[in-house]
Amino acid sequence: xxxxxxxxxxxxxxxxxxxxxxxxxxxxxxxxxxxxxxxxxxxxxxxxxxxxxxxxxxxxxxxxxxxxxxxxxxxxxxxxxxxxxxxxxxxxxxxxxxxxxxxxxxxxxxxxxxxxxxxxxxxxxxxxxxxxxxxxxxxxxxxxxxxxxxxxxxxxxxxxxxxxxxxxxxxxxxxxxxxxxxxxxxxxxxxxxxxxxxxxxxxxxxxxxxxxxxxxxxxxxxxxxxxxxxxxxxxxxxxxxxxxxxxxxxxxxxxxxxxxxxxxxxxxxxxxxxxxxxxxxxxxxxxxxxxxxxxxxxxxxxxxxxxxxxxxxxxxxxxxxxxxxxxxxx
Amino acid sequence: xxxxxxxxxxxxxxxxxxxxxxxxxxxxxxxxxxxxxxxxxxxxxxxxxxxxxxxxxxxxxxxxxxxxxxxxxxxxxxxxxxxxxxxxxxxxxxxxxxxxxxxxxxxxxxxxxxxxxxxxxxxxxxxxxxxxxxxxxxxxxxxxxxxxxxxxxxxxxxxxxxxxxxxxxxxxxxxxxxxxxxxxxxxxxxxxxxxxxxxxxxxxxxxxxxxxxxxxxxxxxxxxxxxxxxxxxxxxxxxxxxxxxxxxxxxxxxxxxxxxxxxxxxxxxxxxxxxxxxxxxxxxxxxxxxxxxxxxxxxxxxxxxxxxxxxxxxxxxxxxxxxxxxxxxxxxxxxxxxxxxxxxxxxxxxxxxxxxxxxxxxxxxxxxxxxxxxxxxx
Numbered sequence: 181x182x183x184x185x186x187x188x189x190x191x192x193x194x195x196x197x198x199x200x201x202x203x204x205x206x207x208x209x210x211x212x213x214x215x216x217x218x219x220x221x222x223x224x225x226x227x228x229x230x231x232x233x234x235x236x237x238x239x240x241x242x243x244x245x246x247x248x249x250x251x252x253x254x255x256x257x258x259x260x261x262x263x264x265x266x267x268x269x270x271x272x273x274x275x276x277x278x279x280x281x282x283x284x285x286x287x288x289x290x291x292x293x294x295x296x297x298x299x300x301x302x303x304x305x306x307x308x309x310x311x312x313x314x315x316x317x318x319x320x321x322x323x324x325x326x327x328x329x330x331x332x333x334x335x336x337x338x339x340x341x342x343x344x345x346x347x348x349x350x351x352x353x354x355x356x357x358x359x360x361x362x363x364x365x366x367x368x369x370x371x372x373x374x375x376x377x378x379x380x381x382x383x384x385x386x387x388x389x390x391x392x393x394x395x396x397x398x399x400x401x402x403x404x405x406x407x408x409x410x411x412x413x414x415x416x417x418x419x420x421x422x423x424x425x426x427x428x429x430x431x432x433x434x435x436x437x438x439x440x441x442x443x444x445x446x447x448x449x450x451x452x453x454x455x456x457x458x459x460x461x462x463x464x465x466x467x468x469x470x471x472x473x474x475x476x477x478x479x480x481x482x483x484x485x486x487x488x489x490x491x492x493x494x495x496x497x498x499x500x501x502x503x504x505x506x507x508x509x510x
Numbered sequence: 511x512x513x514x515x516x517x518x519x520x521x522x523x524x525x526x527x528x529x530x531x532x533x534x535x536x537x538x539x540x541x542x543x544x545x546x547x548x549x550x551x552x553x554x555x556x557x558x559x560x561x562x563x564x565x566x567x568x569x570x571x572x573x574x575x576x577x578x579x580x581x582x583x584x585x586x587x588x589x590x591x592x593x594x595x596x597x598x599x600x601x602x603x604x605x606x607x608x609x610x611x612x613x614x615x616x617x618x619x620x621x622x623x624x625x626x627x628x629x630x631x632x633x634x635x636x637x638x639x640x641x642x643x644x645x646x647x648x649x650x651x652x653x654x655x656x657x658x659x660x661x662x663x664x665x666x667x668x669x670x671x672x673x674x675x676x677x678x679x680x681x682x683x684x685x686x687x688x689x690x691x692x693x694x695x696x697x698x699x700x701x702x703x704x705x706x707x708x709x710x711x712x713x714x715x716x717x718x719x720x721x722x723x724x725x726x727x728x729x730x731x732x733x734x735x736x737x738x739x740x741x742x743x744x745x746x747x748x749x750x751x752x753x754x755x756x757x758x759x760x761x762x763x764x765x766x767x768x769x770x771x772x773x774x775x776x777x778x779x780x781x782x783x784x785x786x787x788x789x790x791x792x793x794x795x796x797x798x799x800x801x802x803x804x805x806x807x808x809x810x811x812x813x814x815x816x817x818x819x820x821x822x823x824x825x826x827x828x829x830x831x832x833x834x835x836x837x838x839x840x841x842x843x844x845x846x847x848x849x850x851x852x853x854x855x856x857x858x859x860x861x862x863x864x865x866x867x868x869x870x871x872x873x874x875x876x877x878x879x880x881x882x883x884x885x886x887x888x
Binding site: 240243251304315325353392506 | 529554555556557559681686689693723724753761790817818824837844855857861862869870
């Protein structure tokens with residue numbers, strides 16, 4: 181067993197040395213082939229300056245191409261083929277998808293997730309950021325709200341499954357939520373098996389994880405607001421709520437947008453939570469888990485790729501928006 | 511500024527209370543499972559974790575020893591023993607029929623309709639008296655309410671670590687995580703330097719492509735890469751998952767590092783160039799040491815992401831003993847032992863412990879990385 185860990189260390193060191201060796205040797209080769217001195221020094225220097233960036237970029241570009249660019253193209257090809265990936269079937273997979281009840285359910289749920297999770301996480305994040313910046317133990321509070329970020333989706337699912345635990349009425353409830361519900365005089369509910377609303381209880385888990393992220397970004401943005409605008413507002417007699425909503429929030433729209441889009445991307449890819457909590461039963465299926473289902477249980481790579489492409493299509497607008505913003509900064 | 515409004519104390523009360531409420535909401539779920547992981551199975555299933563500090567009561571049904579083990583003492587045949595069977599706790603009530611399971615106080619005398627006289631003491635000792643020699647192989651059923659003191663047990667942890675395979679999975683996760691965290695850093699750093707400080711045609715387009723790749727959903731990559739790995743003989747192996755995680759981590763790594771490296775002061779790099787340093791030297795001697803904070807930020811991101819990942823591990827690693835990672839194991843336990851909260855709670859905490867430790871000790875870098883990675887985009 182330990183041998184395995186040692187081999188992991190070996191690989192790490194090997195990998196690091198391999199990389200260093202590649203960069204060192206390729207640079208050495210470049211400098212030997214076209215030395216920066218002698219008769220043709222100027223010509224050689226031009227040559228090496230043109231090539232060197234590509235030596236630096238090569239390993240990264242190779243991996244990115246093979247692991248991220250090629251799959252997109254291959255997925256499109258797969259989506260036009262049947263389960264074996266050999267017979268061309270045109271748009272049959274897309275036709276199947278449009279009429280599949282489970283796909284529609286997943287798509288609908290995904291839309292719901294897309295509205296609720298980014299909105300709730302951003303709102304809680306903004307609230308937490310605004311409040312913790314005003315108190316002395318704010319940093320500790322921030323740490324604690326940020327903490328779920330370090331917990332895996334599957335770990336978070338275990339944590340929340342315990343909160344949602346349900347025992348038949350009359351039995352001692354060990355789930356916190358049902359205990360509270362009973363304490364308030366209502367009947368205990370089986371939260372994650374009741375259709376439609378169960379999705380919201382799964383969303384709560386992601387909101388719980390993502391709020392910390394929103395809080396950190398928005399808190400930095402809030403602190404970046406210039407004092408002058410706030411002082412001017414105070415002099416004009418604005419109350420704290422007015423200052424927050426009319427002066428501060430409008431100035432951090434950019435950060436709010438970044439938080440919103442980043443969480444949106446996470447939502448589209450969410451799969452662990454649904455897999456662990458309901459596995460798509462009781463009307464809670466989402467696209468990423470549906471894709472996983474067709475890949476592993478359905479063994480139909482054509483349909484799985486088609487579903488993956490839908491996720492990709494939903495991400496694309498944000499991708500374009502991000503690229504635009506990045507270009508503006510360059 | 512709140513002083514001007516003249517209600518600082520009231521407002522600060524509201525703020526403090528709201529933050530306390532938020533913090534409680536965000537920590538209690540985890541806290542509940544943490545507490546539960548130290549309670550034994552009976553305690554978890556018989557009472558909520560919030561009662562962990564008070565004594566817990568549970569009702570159990572015990573069978574007394576079989577009638578043929580009765581011994582004759584004087585005129586009567588007696589059977590005696592303990593309802594606790596080695597467990598700890600005290601009896602607060604007992605009964606002899608299922609309809610009246612708590613009718614008798616400890617020490618009271620209950621008479622069965624067949625004439626048997628039964629007593630259960632608070633320390634668990636029971637005594638059955640028969641007028642005639644009893645027959646049969648089945649013992650009398652006793653309904654007992656047991657009160658056990660709150661106890662802390664490490665039993666759950668030792669069970670999951672040594673017999674549920676979590677210990678093994680812990681090692682597997684480390685095996686995946688270490689190389690997958692370290693290798694992308696170097697590759698990304700070189701690429702980031704080239705994109706930040708070297709002039710070449712197509713640089714802007716490359717940066718745009720990398721920003722675009724940041725959001726490509728992993729779901730896209732799974733099937734094509736699984737086929738590819740199978741074709742080139744990597745199959746489901748550690749080498750395969752290291753490569754996959756390295757590649758999937760690269761866009762963020764390059765993006766973060768490029769932003770940071772591009773922000774380093776131009777004078778340092780230019781003056782080194784004037785002094786005749788090659789790009790390779792500049793990178794090694796100046797860029798790498800100066801970008802330590804950014805490297806650390808990315809390392810933490812990548813570590814948390816790889817450690818917590820389920821999807822990539824499920825696809826690129828097998829689920830045998832030698833390869834099943836902790837998240838995979840946890841998922842398996844959720845399926846096979848869904849109601850065994852003793853096992854689940856302890857397993858979850860073993861898997862959460864390392865990322866939480868990293869989180870709390872390196873939070874500064876994590877926050878810095880988040881800010882560098884996101885705020886720029888706006």
